[in-house]
Amino acid sequence: VTGVPYIFRMLARNWRGRTKFxxxxxxxxxxxxxxxxxxxxxxxxATGTKLMQEYGLSEGGIxxxxxxxxxxxxxxxxxxxxxxxLESNDGTGVGELIVNRLYVPRRYYFGExxxxxxxxxxxxxxxxxxxxxxxxxxVGRKKSVIIVAGMKVVPAEIELxxxxxxxxxxxxxxxxxxxxxxxxPHVLVTLHERQWLRSIELVRWLK
Numbered sequence: 605v606t607g608v609p610y611i612f613r614m615l616a617r618n619w620r621g622r623t624k625f626x627x628x629x630x631x632x633x634x635x636x637x638x639x640x641x642x643x644x645x646x647x648x649x650a651t652g653t654k655l656m657q658e659y660g661l662s663e664g665g666i667x668x669x670x671x672x673x674x675x676x677x678x679x680x681x682x683x684x685x686x687x688x689x690l691e692s693n694d695g696t697g698v699g700e701l702i703v704n705r706l707y708v709p710r711r712y713y714f715g716e717x718x719x720x721x722x723x724x725x726x727x728x729x730x731x732x733x734x735x736x737x738x739x740x741x742x743v744g745r746k747k748s749v750i751i752v753a754g755m756k757v758v759p760a761e762i763e764l765x766x767x768x769x770x771x772x773x774x775x776x777x778x779x780x781x782x783x784x785x786x787x788x789p790h791v792l793v794t795l796h797e798r799q800w801l802r803s804i805e806l807v808r809w810l811k
Contacts, residue, residue: 634657
């Protein structure tokens, strides 16, 4: 069973409290955007089946699958005959994912973004990630990085932290112009039960 996280979120809400409806050996994979631990927990609570991640490219097809023992926010490891590497220059261990596989395209139809396709057959994904304890993890898009007073801030990293608060249902972080720091992160959240949230509560919890 595959789908974007939104589909699994809607199904989990609809099925909460009902009889578990998937057989134990079913494999459920979310893709298209990062899977949060909260959604993975809600899905397993509602259905009795684990929700994992898959990661793929329009230019190169499915690239990785999470395993049954993979953390919910991990994209797992490459499928056979696919190689993933990280291109990093900042010393943090976070870098752009480069994918090598057989029979990849060499250019886009109209020739745009030629930097996507590398001389060694690699595809620049534009996704930022890291490798830890035998698993790959995504942290965001290269183009979505927010520069705050010269410091690189990845919105998905903040979103993941906020999504772990039980009151939060969905969260998105984006950058807005700031006269002093260049950009600053702003946060939008939707809540499970509560109607409103004071920002100071969220800041205290994050600290």
